[in-house]
Each structure stands twice: as C-alpha cells, then as structure tokens.
Amino acid sequence: MQEFYLGVDVGSVSTNIVLMDKDNNIVSKKYLRTQGRPINILQKGLKEIKNEINNFEIKGVGTTGSGRHLANIILGADIVKNEITSHAVAAINYVPNVRTVLEIGGQDSKIIVLKDGIVTDFAMNTVCAAGTGSFLDRQASRLGIAIQDFGALALKAKNPVRIAGRCAVFAESDMIHKQQLGHNQEDIVRGLCQALVRNYLNNIGKGKDILAPIVFQGGVAANKGIKEAFVEALDTEIYVPKHHEVMGAIGAAILAKEEIKEKRTTSFKGIDIAENEYNVKGFECNDCSNMCEVIEIYSDGKVIARYSDKCGKWTNSLNSENQKLA
Amino acid sequence: MGQKVGIPQGLLFFDYYPLWKEFFSELGAEIVLSSKTNKDILDRGVSTCVDEACLPVKVFHGHVCDLKDRVDYLFIPKFISIYKKEFICPKFLGLPEMIKNSIKDLPPIIDIHIDLRKSKINIVNSIIKGGKYFTPSLIKISSAYNKAFKYYEKYIKLLNQGIIPMDAIKMYNSSITHKTKDNDNKPKIMILGHSYNLYDEHISMNVIKKINNKGINIITPEMIDENKARKYSSKLPKRMFWSFGSKIIGSAFAIMEEIKLDGIVYVSSFGCGIDSILLDIIERRSRKETIPFTLLTIDEHTGEAGVNTRIEAFIDMIKWRKKNEAHISTHG
Secondary structure (H helix, E strand, O other): OEEEEEEEEEOOOEEEEEEEOOOOOEEEEEEEEOOOOHHHHHHHHHHHHHHHOOOEEEEEEEEEOOOHHHHHHHHOOOEEOOHHHHHHHHHHHHOOOOOEEEEEOOOOEEEEEEEOOEEEEEEEOOOOOOOOHHHHHHHHHHHOOOHHHHHHHHHOOOOOOOOOOOOHHHHHHHHHHHHHOOOOHHHHHHHHHHHHHHHHHHHOOOOOOOOOOEEEEOHHHHOHHHHHHHHHHHOOOEEOOOOHHHHHHHHHHHHHHHHHHHHOOOOOOOHHHHHOOEEEEEEEOOOOOOOOEEEEEEEOOEEEEEEOOOOOHHHHHHHHHHHHHO | OOOEEEEOOOOOHHHHHHHHHHHHHHOOOEEEEOOOOOHHHHHHHHHHOOOOOOHHHHHHHHHHHHHHHHOOEEEOOEEEEOOOOOEOOHHHHOHHHHHHHHOOOOOOEEOOEEEOOOOOHHHHHHHHHHHOOOOOOHHHHHHHHHHHHHHHHHHHHHHHOOOOHHHHHHHOOOOOOOOOOOOOOOOEEEEEOOHHHHOOOOOOOOHHHHHHOOOOEEEOHHHOOHHHHHHHHOOOOOOOOEHHHHHHHHHHHHHHHHOOOOEEEEEEEOOOHHHHHHHHHHHHHHHHOOOOEEEEEEOOOOOOHHHHHHHHHHHHHHHHHHHHHHHHHHHO
C-alpha cells in the first residue's frame, strides 16, 4: 500500500487538490473551477483521484486558501494554514534559495519576500481586485478569447498598446476605446498583460526589494504573456514551477507531512466522504442587532458545522451537542 | 431625572468619553449612549451620509440615527484643533453641519467649538457655552469641568499603562488602578491607526482581540505618553501639523527606538487622506529597522476572511522569524 499526503487549496476561483508522496513528488493533481460550489467540487476532485489511483492510504491532510476552514470541516485536516505560508513553503521546496515569490490568484495577488528560507515580508492586494486573475478572465471574455489562448496571443504582439491598469473598470473602458481605434487584438492583449504587471508592481510590490531568484506561481503563471511582461519590467529571469497552479495545495501537503511527524495519526475522515451528501443552509439570526448570517452544514441530515456568528452562540451550541454525543 | 444628553459611540468617543460623561453628569444631565457599532448602525450610516466620506464618518451618522429619537440633546462638538499650531482631520471641522444636513428630525445639537490652535482661551468659552445648556452658574460649570478633567486624567493614565481603551473606559471611575503585567516573552506587535477604527470592534473586525488571542502582546498609540510621542514626531524634517499624525507617527517612532518590536499592523479605513501619508512614513522607517509591517484596509466589507488571512499570515511570519533568531543565537 502506498502512503500519500493530501493538500487542498480552496480558492475563490479554483479548488486545487494534490496527492504527494513522502519524497514530495506529486502523484496526482487536480485544478478545478470552484464555481461558487466548493463542497461539490472538492468531492468531485476526490472522486477523480479515487478512480485514478488504487490501493493507497492518506497519511495526512492540509488545507489552505480562503475556503480552508470549510475544507477542514469536510475533510478533517491535520493542519489548516493561510495561503502566504503555504505558498512560501511550496516555493522553498522547488527553489530553496528563493528570494521573491510572485503569486497571482483569482481574487488576490501577493508578493512574498524571503531570506535564508524564511518569510521576512509579504503584501497582499488591498480592497481592489485589479491586478488579479479575475481581471484577466473578465477582459478575455470581453475580447472573446479563451483564457488559455491569452498568453500565446500576447507573445505575437509587435506594438503593445498602453492600457490604464490602476482600476479594472478604467482598463475596460480604455481597452474598448483602443479597440474602436482599430488596434490589433494581440497588441491589446499584450497591453493588458503589461497593465496588470504594472499595477501589481506599483500596488503590491511597492517599496519591496524584488530580488532574484524569483518564483512566479498561481493560476495566472500559466499565462506566458504575463510572465514575459514581468521579465521585461524586472529585467531578470523568472522561474515558473511545473506545478505552478497548485503550489498552495503542495504547500499544504508539505505542512501536513511535517505536522504528522509530531501528531502521528491523521484526522482525515476517509476518501469515501466523496460519496456523502452535504447540504448547506443559512439563516439570519435575529437575536441581536448584528443580524449575523449563520451557516449550517449538514451531512446526511445531521449538522456537522455551524459558523459565521459573531458572538459564537451557534458555534458553541453545536460543540456542546457534539460533546454530549461523544 | 435630568435632561438626556446623547453621546454617539463613534469618532472621538474613545479619546474623550470620560471627560464628556463626567462633565454633563456633574451638571445633572443623564448620559445616553448609542449602541455599539453593528450592522444596522452601519447600514443607516451609509444610507444617510454623503458618499465621499470615510467609513468612520458614515458610522458616526449611523450612531446619530440610533440616538436621535431617545434624547433631548445630542453632543457633537466641532473639533478644529486640539493643540497649538495643529489641526485635526478636516472632516471633523464640519461634522455638526454634515449631520444637520444629512439627517432629519434631530434634537438640538450641542456643537461647541474646540479650537486650541491659537490659544487656550477659546476653550474656556466653549466649556461655559456647553455648561449653560444645564445651569446658569459659572461656578458650577467650572467645578464640573475640573472634576471631569480629573477623571479624564485618570483615564489617560490607565491608557499609558498599556490598558486598551475598551477596558479603561470601564475602569476609570473604579478603584482599579493598574493592570496585570504582560508576559514579556511573547512577541510584541504595535497596532496603529485612528482610535475610532482600532477600538470599534465592528469596523476593525476585532483585530486587537484577534491578535491578542494568538499569544501576542499589543501596543497601540493611546498607550504612549502624548508628550513623548510629540517629541519623537518633531524629529521629522517637516513639522507634522495634523494632531493624529503626530500621535501615530510619534508613538510608532518612540516604540521602534525604545523596545524590540516584532511587527507593526496598520489599520486604515479606505480613502483616509492622513493615513495615506502616515503609513508610508512609518512603513519606510520600519523597513530601515527591518520590522515587518502590514496594512489592513477596512471598508464596508463584512466578510472577515481577508482580514483573518492577513493577520494569520503576519503572525506566522513573525513566529517563524523569532524561531529562526533563537536558532541562530544558540549556535553562534
């Protein structure tokens, strides 16, 4: 029987799952669109893995991403970590002397500065989503281009067009204006790549020392146009790891492996949870003026989790119910 | 029962509440507070306030809506300057007018002017004007102010000992005078920002408690002696003429020089003009001292995931760094 570690990254746009062996080799990876249904997509991914690989045992589970707590409830994780730490750990695994990690995901983008294998500084985008994957997604569909072809098209451009990059809404109107003027599509696409990179470096990278070796990861790293725009702007080589789109999940798996060294046994609920029936119900608690939107997760008719209440009344009542059951 | 004076729990509430409360109570008024900031107050504030204002000003509008039907007077002073040759944020200069324009059916507003920019004489007139709503006697007003000021001094003393305002407000008129000593081995993080952002548990999504609960000792600008902060901020090449600026920059510089700080978290409301300058000056300085710095921008968001992730990652990084330092020192 083979022994693997499971890493799960539930993000706003994609849900990523990796299966990793004890030497940090990736046995299987899944990159699935979250589509606002994280639980179902997570189950779908597990099912696919189960059908692909026979006879294995999960030794440990780590979850990360904005949906890491939800994933923990479903899976029973050994470690629940934020995206910054997970991405940093994964980058160090591939490039041990990495100094800068550029990560662009669906709703957020981050820069992580490292020294001697530890994180010394980081920044994430503030309230605005310009300079993230969603921005590109949106503009690609505006132009009627599949996001997969975006990068290759950008590389064909000879005279990139300047497009305002500070705000997604401004960029869109600027882009439409350039279209009406009759510019080539590839020049506009290249211009968009440069606008995103400019915005990223001015906003997130502001005041940071961006030193080589640089690792570029996240879903957007698949886009060659963006990578080229970074190389141009920073004037150094940029390394895009093979599994760049699932680095968060890889980090979570590595962290789970470390955790299991001390913890010994996993809390994983078993691969068969892929077959369970989950329902989510929400209600507005009217007991005080906060009017929290409480969320309940049911598995086979039983409440397994309740959260999002500020005062903790609902969360705690569930904990005490569980204790009684135990 | 005396007449009811309503005090909104917003903006400068955490800076002056004991002074205001004791002054009006001493004159026989009954103090009524608005509820703590909640979703309803936020919604009402956003819908009544002009769109361009910052989040704390909108929240303040919500507090006024919450109070206006249950009081005889609203206390909304017009803050112009609280120190010689300094100004407070421009939004405070027109606050009573803004409220009167945006919200209908208001009780009378006690909108005395607080202006110490040129001299301290003005403030005496303002105190008398405020007191005259309740008594014609100048002697009563003056003794009420003196008593209130003693409470206020005690409140400031508690803050300077490192007690957070939410707790100090409950303690200043009790017999408790000191706090239990912090465990010095824990990492220390300074949390910067305006008092009305930091200590409002709803707006800040409880960032102080969230950080504190992760085994971190916290320091905020209110814990630093005002004169000390002013001394440090005067080292800037250009005089800082915003009072908030000299307080936040001065206290940050003082702490960075005097103790070994592990990190700085700046909580800023989206679109704050003063913060845009302050946080850049502080970030540059912290970079020089290699102290990690992070910015939390807050607006009307109710999803806490963004704030939680940033706090968690920041603390992870600090603990990682600390562990590494310990590692080096044992071997070298």
